[in-house]
Amino acid sequence: MTEVEAKKPQESLQDRLAQVVELLQRHRLVEDLTHRQEGPHHDRVEGLVHRQNLTELQRKLDDLHSADVAYILEALPLEDRLTIWQLVKADRDGDILLEVSDAVRETLLADMEDHEILAAAKEMDADELADLASELPRDVVHELMETLDAQQRERVRSALSYEEEQVGALMDFEMVTIREDVSLEVVLRYLRRLKELPGHTDKLFVVDYDGVLKGVLSIKRLLVNDPEKQVAEVMANDPVSFHPDEDAYDAAQAFERYDLISAPVVDKNGKLIGRLTIDEMVDLIREESESEVLNMAGLREEEDIFASVWKSVRNRWAWLAVNLITAFMASRVIGLFEGSIEKLVALAALMPIVAGIGGNSGNQTITMIVRAMALDQVSTGNTSRLIRKELGVALINGLVWGGVIGVVAYGLYDSWSLGVVMTAAMTLNLLLAALMGVLIPMTLMRMGRDPAMGASVMITAVTDSGGFFIFLGLASLFLL
Amino acid sequence: MTEVEAKKPQESLQDRLAQVVELLQRHRLVEDLTHRQEGPHHDRVEGLVHRQNLTELQRKLDDLHSADVAYILEALPLEDRLTIWQLVKADRDGDILLEVSDAVRETLLADMEDHEILAAAKEMDADELADLASELPRDVVHELMETLDAQQRERVRSALSYEEEQVGALMDFEMVTIREDVSLEVVLRYLRRLKELPGHTDKLFVVDYDGVLKGVLSIKRLLVNDPEKQVAEVMANDPVSFHPDEDAYDAAQAFERYDLISAPVVDKNGKLIGRLTIDEMVDLIREESESEVLNMAGLREEEDIFASVWKSVRNRWAWLAVNLITAFMASRVIGLFEGSIEKLVALAALMPIVAGIGGNSGNQTITMIVRAMALDQVSTGNTSRLIRKELGVALINGLVWGGVIGVVAYGLYDSWSLGVVMTAAMTLNLLLAALMGVLIPMTLMRMGRDPAMGASVMITAVTDSGGFFIFLGLASLFLL
Numbered sequence: 001m002t003e004v005e006a007k008k009p010q011e012s013l014q015d016r017l018a019q020v021v022e023l024l025q026r027h028r029l030v031e032d033l034t035h036r037q038e039g040p041h042h043d044r045v046e047g048l049v050h051r052q053n054l055t056e057l058q059r060k061l062d063d064l065h066s067a068d069v070a071y072i073l074e075a076l077p078l079e080d081r082l083t084i085w086q087l088v089k090a091d092r093d094g095d096i097l098l099e100v101s102d103a104v105r106e107t108l109l110a111d112m113e114d115h116e117i118l119a120a121a122k123e124m125d126a127d128e129l130a131d132l133a134s135e136l137p138r139d140v141v142h143e144l145m146e147t148l149d150a151q152q153r154e155r156v157r158s159a160l161s162y163e164e165e166q167v168g169a170l171m172d173f174e175m176v177t178i179r180e181d182v183s184l185e186v187v188l189r190y191l192r193r194l195k196e197l198p199g200h201t202d203k204l205f206v207v208d209y210d211g212v213l214k215g216v217l218s219i220k221r222l223l224v225n226d227p228e229k230q231v232a233e234v235m236a237n238d239p240v241s242f243h244p245d246e247d248a249y250d251a252a253q254a255f256e257r258y259d260l261i262s263a264p265v266v267d268k269n270g271k272l273i274g275r276l277t278i279d280e281m282v283d284l285i286r287e288e289s290e291s292e293v294l295n296m297a298g299l300r301e302e303e304d305i306f307a308s309v310w311k312s313v314r315n316r317w318a319w320l321a322v323n324l325i326t327a328f329m330a331s332r333v334i335g336l337f338e339g340s341i342e343k344l345v346a347l348a349a350l351m352p353i354v355a356g357i358g359g360n361s362g363n364q365t366i367t368m369i370v371r372a373m374a375l376d377q378v379s380t381g382n383t384s385r386l387i388r389k390e391l392g393v394a395l396i397n398g399l400v401w402g403g404v405i406g407v408v409a410y411g412l413y414d415s416w417s418l419g420v421v422m423t424a425a426m427t428l429n430l431l432l433a434a435l436m437g438v439l440i441p442m443t444l445m446r447m448g449r450d451p452a453m454g455a456s457v458m459i460t461a462v463t464d465s466g467g468f469f470i471f472l473g474l475a476s477l478f479l480l
Numbered sequence: 481m482t483e484v485e486a487k488k489p490q491e492s493l494q495d496r497l498a499q500v501v502e503l504l505q506r507h508r509l510v511e512d513l514t515h516r517q518e519g520p521h522h523d524r525v526e527g528l529v530h531r532q533n534l535t536e537l538q539r540k541l542d543d544l545h546s547a548d549v550a551y552i553l554e555a556l557p558l559e560d561r562l563t564i565w566q567l568v569k570a571d572r573d574g575d576i577l578l579e580v581s582d583a584v585r586e587t588l589l590a591d592m593e594d595h596e597i598l599a600a601a602k603e604m605d606a607d608e609l610a611d612l613a614s615e616l617p618r619d620v621v622h623e624l625m626e627t628l629d630a631q632q633r634e635r636v637r638s639a640l641s642y643e644e645e646q647v648g649a650l651m652d653f654e655m656v657t658i659r660e661d662v663s664l665e666v667v668l669r670y671l672r673r674l675k676e677l678p679g680h681t682d683k684l685f686v687v688d689y690d691g692v693l694k695g696v697l698s699i700k701r702l703l704v705n706d707p708e709k710q711v712a713e714v715m716a717n718d719p720v721s722f723h724p725d726e727d728a729y730d731a732a733q734a735f736e737r738y739d740l741i742s743a744p745v746v747d748k749n750g751k752l753i754g755r756l757t758i759d760e761m762v763d764l765i766r767e768e769s770e771s772e773v774l775n776m777a778g779l780r781e782e783e784d785i786f787a788s789v790w791k792s793v794r795n796r797w798a799w800l801a802v803n804l805i806t807a808f809m810a811s812r813v814i815g816l817f818e819g820s821i822e823k824l825v826a827l828a829a830l831m832p833i834v835a836g837i838g839g840n841s842g843n844q845t846i847t848m849i850v851r852a853m854a855l856d857q858v859s860t861g862n863t864s865r866l867i868r869k870e871l872g873v874a875l876i877n878g879l880v881w882g883g884v885i886g887v888v889a890y891g892l893y894d895s896w897s898l899g900v901v902m903t904a905a906m907t908l909n910l911l912l913a914a915l916m917g918v919l920i921p922m923t924l925m926r927m928g929r930d931p932a933m934g935a936s937v938m939i940t941a942v943t944d945s946g947g948f949f950i951f952l953g954l955a956s957l958f959l960l
Binding site: 012013014021065067068071074075077188191192194195196197199200201202219220223224225226250255256257258259261278279281282283285286289290292293294296297298299305306309312313316317319320321323324326327328330331332334335338341342345346347348349350351352353355356357359360361363364367368369371372375376377378379381385386389392393396397400401404405408412456457460464468 | 492493494501545547548551554555557668671672674675676677679680681682699700703704705706730735736737738739741758759761762763765766769770772773774776777778779785786789792793796797799800801803804806807808810811812814815818821822825826827828829830831832833835836837839840841843844847848849851852855856857858859861865866869872873876877880881884885888892936937940944948
């Protein structure tokens with residue numbers, strides 16, 4: 001990929017988007033008119049206006065950075081998105097495909113001919129190809145591999161051999177390597193001969209003749225040190241490095257912690273095989289946080305906001321089905337106490353309060369724990385301490401808010417015993433919510449699952465069924 | 481701040497944490513013993529072991545990068561955290577304070593004497609001081625400002641004059657500036673004289689005699705171009721730059737989009753006044769995603785996972801109170817239909833299913849929308865299109881899952897009309913959930929509020945009250 005210096009648009013990106021949308025609307029309007037009035041005269045005039053609009057749109061798009069075009073494509077409904085996609089210069093296809101989200105990329109690829117995809121892919125580096133390969137038609141991948149030289153093909157294969165969440169799948173191969181027994185002057189001359197340096201080059205990798213990493217020479221040190229000095233004198237000997245089978249998210253956290261811009265990836269013999277850069281890590285950090293949010297709400301994956309209704313239904317149905325089962329269970333719990341409700345109908349009105357507050361409080365706890373787990377601050381070893389703390393919080397909230405609602409219940413139904421049962425049920429359900437709010441993510445983690453996965457649905461299931469059971473059970477025991 | 485090359489620990493960070501915890505436990509055990517057995521002989525032996533433990537702990541800590549010590553402090557309960565904090569070398573206090581989260585920093589500062597804080601703060605740069613100032617005792621800030629030279633004082637004041645979420649509050653002042661009419665050779669010599677370059681220096685800032693930004697010279701270009709060339713020939717003329725009063729999160733998105741490492745901040749006359757770096761932006765991206773998760777769950781701010789029970793109660797009570805009111809409203813809705821429930825107690829058992837599925841589905845919608853808003857993909861202009869899509873999803877889910885639960889209700893209570901009412905109520909409540917799932921965040925955004933704020937509590941309120949009303953209302957009309 002050629003590199004373009006990012007230029008700040010005079011207007012904000014949102015303004016640009018608004019302009020594109022306006023031009024698109026004008027374009028559609030003209031199209032509609034052309035369809036309705038089919039006279040030969042009209043046709044010509046409209047055709048002219050039509051073409052003017054498209055030319056203006058095209059000019060706007062050509063001015064924009066690939067990342068900005070990607071942003072605009074993301075923010076447009078499918079039909080408009082494809083109109084814009086057709087207008088983008090073919091030679092930028094590859095760049096833009098790499099910038100958009102998976103969901104949007106799928107819609108763009110579906111609109112491309114094989115030969116267009118092939119042309120776009122030919123501009124890409126091995127690591128970028130590997131990113132894309134899983135989404136391309138099998139024939140295209142095959143044909144593509146044949147056009148690559150042996151080293152490139154090997155690199156694509158290697159990148160494809162790692163799981164999506166491993167360092168090996170995210171590393172690139174654009175390392176600048178030097179030897180330790182040369183002077184900085186020689187290094188400076190060597191760099192000048194390269195004509196261009198890869199993006200995010202903040203350090204050079206010092207390797208021996210077998211390709212084993214000996215250290216890194218930061219560009220900063222290269223610049224401030226005496227050019228007569230040897231690389232070995234100036235380089236850092238034990239830099240942060242990663243293995244290709246390490247968890248990529250751990251690497252991202254290391255980047256964040258140590259403020260890294262690039263870092264070497266070495267195999268188990270210490271041989272340099274690639275590098276990680278901060279831009280990939282930033283994307284990963286964002287994706288992780290997003291999938292946490294989505295998982296908690298029971299959404300399976302990133303959903304393009306303008307995805308078709310069918311696609312959205314498929315993305316959401318699984319956890320809705322789980323929720324249906326848990327809701328049905330809660331309903332059966334109530335079913336057990338139908339006799340009590342018949343005798344005291346106030347119970348039916350009060351029971352959702354107990355369940356609802358429990359759900360809210362449990363969600364707060366589970367959100368806290370899942371977040372701390374994502375930051376590695378919580379291990380299963382802390383379980384009992386966290387449970388004690390959350391139980392403490394729940395006890396206070398239960399007595400205070402349970403007390404308030406108990407008084408309200410007394411006021412409404414003129415029964416102090418109903419008020420006491422309400423307070424007791426609320427306190428007990430909050431304690432249950434606290435306990436499960438810690439135990440659910442801890443258990444998921446112990447099982448090697450994502451602790452956020454459907455956490456919200458699960459905690460609500462517990463606090464609903466539990467809340468109904470506690471409240472109606474206490475009421476049946478003490479009030480009837 | 482002096483800069484340390486990050487070294488990769490042989491063991492993982494979690495291993496280190498485990499070791500520290502083990503040493504701490506041994507330390508506590510010895511302490512307990514010493515307290516119990518007060519003989520003079522024991523005292524001496526235990527004292528020795530005690531000191532050995534602490535020395536080992538101290539050695540471990542000295543080996544660790546400040547960011548790693550910060551991580552360990554975050555992951556420990558208060559008592560252990562303060563023990564470790566006492567052991568950390570005083571000259572690293574400042575570094576570590578800057579690395580920990582706000583909540584944890586508060587606990588550490590509370591444990592420090594004024595003179596210790598002052599000593600730590602003296603090592604800091606102007607922008608770091610400004611970050612910390614709001615959390616320091618007023619006297620300390622005052623005393624601190626007096627020790628600064630005029631330029632530093634001015635910088636701290638300037639940084640403090642911006643809101644936390646503005647670019648001006650996040651910029652630092654470590655720019656390396658050059659003139660455009662010198663050769664690259666001169667620049668290289670100049671850098672060598674500086675002896676050290678600030679962290680994240682990937683570009684030099686080209687300014688005129690008035691300090692107005694003329695362009696940037698990337699280090700990469702400096703390295704690969706002929707040293708005889710003039711800066712003006714090689715520099716980029718219109719780099720991405722920011723204004724101090726811009727929204728910092730917009731800047732972070734620009735960093736992400738254009739893969740920036742550093743960028744100049746200029747005032748309205750184009751004068752260079754500071755720079756932004758990727759490390760600050762990464763922190764911001766993480767904080768934003770986190771506050772989105774927390775806000776949706778109705779947690780006011782970042783909560784230290786080991787915070788005291790009282791602190792946690794305060795963090796969580798506000799939205800619980802809101803939830804109490806909304807739950808009470810839902811209860812009153814049921815109260816309206818007590819007569820119907822008395823006649824057909826099955827309604828009490830079935831109504832939470834309608835409310836629960838609505839809540840789950842509404843939460844899915846609102847999560848999607850809030851996320852798209854955070855990425856600027858959704859504006860209030862898209863409202864009607866999004867509503868149509870979400871209504872479509874809701875209609876399908878309602879008919880399918882509502883149909884399933886309708887059949888189940890028929891099976892349980894042997895009443896096909898109850899089944900039909902169930903299906904209808906579920907479909908209507910899902911449509912309501914979809915509508916409000918779009919409208920709630922859109923309205924919050926229009927009002928200039930955070931669209932995630934308490935979104936979950938609000939949507940649940942609507943789907944609970946609405947679900948009960950729709951189901952009990954339909955049942956009263958058609959079944960009784």
